[in-house]
Amino acid sequence: MLYKKRLMTPGPTEVPPTVLAQGGQPIIHHRTPQFRKVLTEVVAGLKRIFNTENDTLVFPAAGTGGMESAIVNLCSPGDAILVAACGNFGNRWTNIAKAFGVESEHYEVDWGQAVDPKEIEKRLAANPKITAVFITLSETSTGVESDVQTIGAIVAKTSAVLVVDAISGMGAIPMKTDEWKVDVVVVGAQKGLMIPPGLAMVSISKKAWDLAKIAKLPKFYFSWEKSQKSMVAEALANTPYTPSVSLLMQLAESIRLIEEEGIEAIWERHAKMGAATRAAMEALGLKLFATGRPSNAVTSVRVPEGVDGGKLFKTVRDTYGITLAGGQGQVKGKIFRIGHLGYADDWDVISAVAAIERALLEQGYKVELGKGLAAAEKVLFG
Numbered sequence: 001m002l003y004k005k006r007l008m009t010p011g012p013t014e015v016p017p018t019v020l021a022q023g024g025q026p027i028i029h030h031r032t033p034q035f036r037k038v039l040t041e042v043v044a045g046l047k048r049i050f051n052t053e054n055d056t057l058v059f060p061a062a063g064t065g066g067m068e069s070a071i072v073n074l075c076s077p078g079d080a081i082l083v084a085a086c087g088n089f090g091n092r093w094t095n096i097a098k099a100f101g102v103e104s105e106h107y108e109v110d111w112g113q114a115v116d117p118k119e120i121e122k123r124l125a126a127n128p129k130i131t132a133v134f135i136t137l138s139e140t141s142t143g144v145e146s147d148v149q150t151i152g153a154i155v156a157k158t159s160a161v162l163v164v165d166a167i168s169g170m171g172a173i174p175m176k177t178d179e180w181k182v183d184v185v186v187v188g189a190q191k192g193l194m195i196p197p198g199l200a201m202v203s204i205s206k207k208a209w210d211l212a213k214i215a216k217l218p219k220f221y222f223s224w225e226k227s228q229k230s231m232v233a234e235a236l237a238n239t240p241y242t243p244s245v246s247l248l249m250q251l252a253e254s255i256r257l258i259e260e261e262g263i264e265a266i267w268e269r270h271a272k273m274g275a276a277t278r279a280a281m282e283a284l285g286l287k288l289f290a291t292g293r294p295s296n297a298v299t300s301v302r303v304p305e306g307v308d309g310g311k312l313f314k315t316v317r318d319t320y321g322i323t324l325a326g327g328q329g330q331v332k333g334k335i336f337r338i339g340h341l342g343y344a345d346d347w348d349v350i351s352a353v354a355a356i357e358r359a360l361l362e363q364g365y366k367v368e369l370g371k372g373l374a375a376a377e378k379v380l381f382g
């Protein structure tokens with residue numbers, strides 16, 4: 001009987017037992033010293049994980065809510081902004097801006113590639129009116145990582161602010177907010193931070209606050225100013241509206257776990273899982289989709305000729321109990337993605353590789369059982 005399920009999508013990810021247990025605690029009221037203690041702890045912990053001294057706010061929202069908050073708090077109608085996209089989530093920056101009447105300069109590379117920092121530099125030089133540059137740390141739809149450090153150094157030399165969607169990258173791959181001069185970082189709950197979906201977190205630099213002060217787009221729920229006033233500026237940690245009490249209690253526990261392991265050790269664990277997964281897929285003769293800078297949070301793999309991607313996904317899920325992700329947008333049906341982030345370890349990778357080998361074989365794809373596993377084990381265990 002199949003009784004153990006594994007969630008290996010690039011979000012939501014599995015939640016550690018002690019974090020799950022926090023979700024079952026009695027609700028505490030949010031205008032109490034007990035809740036303020038939780039909120040204070042969470043904000044301080046997030047700053048350590050984000051590697052920032054900047055103000056850090058938490059909204060009850062999906063990650064996209066955090067992205068929308070960046071657009072509405074930083075932009076004015078008619079502004080020039082630059083979006084550097086390498087997939088579906090990069091495109092979301094442009095789509096949100098468009099919804100609020102801001103036309104972005106949209107620089108998009110072929111999916112599977114990483115954005116070129118030099119192209120961003122060129123475009124900033126060509127248009128000094130650009131007020132903000134929007135990028136994605138780990139592009140979940142293609143499995144590509146952006147060179148945030150280099151882009152940060154480029155944007156810092158201009159008057160523009162750099163906004164990074166680190167929704168699926170934070171807590172999995174390196175993100176050094178202050179050292180890399182990133183002005184705004186947006187993060188979601190259900191990925192590297194290992195809690196259930198429903199929180200968006202945003203850190204904001206002084207340069208970004210200066211832009212926010214003159215930004216004219218309408219906002220209410222996602223007003224950074226209102227949130228900052230309650231959460232940071234007033235003596236008591238508070239939120240303007242009812243917070244997700246249980247999720248914040250869960251986040252306090254996941255921050256404890258993250259710090260117990262150490263953020264750098266976590267980046268190393270993910271680097272190993274990423275390398276092992278890529279080695280396994282290549283050993284099976286499959287082609288990786290991300291050719292530029294593959295992300296260590298998620299591996300994207302081309303569905304080979306003669307294999308039905310949908311069927312492969314279903315077999316791995318329904319027969320072997322492992323949920324992977326398919327392709328999105330223009331690569332729907334053409335790739336599958338293996339999420340190895342958050343509460344994931346070597347044995348999850350081994351299980352996924354074994355299941356993929358068997359599912360491929362069942363479709364008549366020529367595969368030598370164990371070949372992918374041997375390659376993964378070599379990376380993981382030497």
Ligand SMILES: Cc1ncc(COP(=O)(O)O)c(C=O)c1O
Binds near residue numbers: 063140166
């Ligand atoms: C890189 C990235 N950006 C944005 C999002 C959107 O997050 P949400 O679905 O929580 O709104 C995701 C979620 O998959 C993501 O991985």
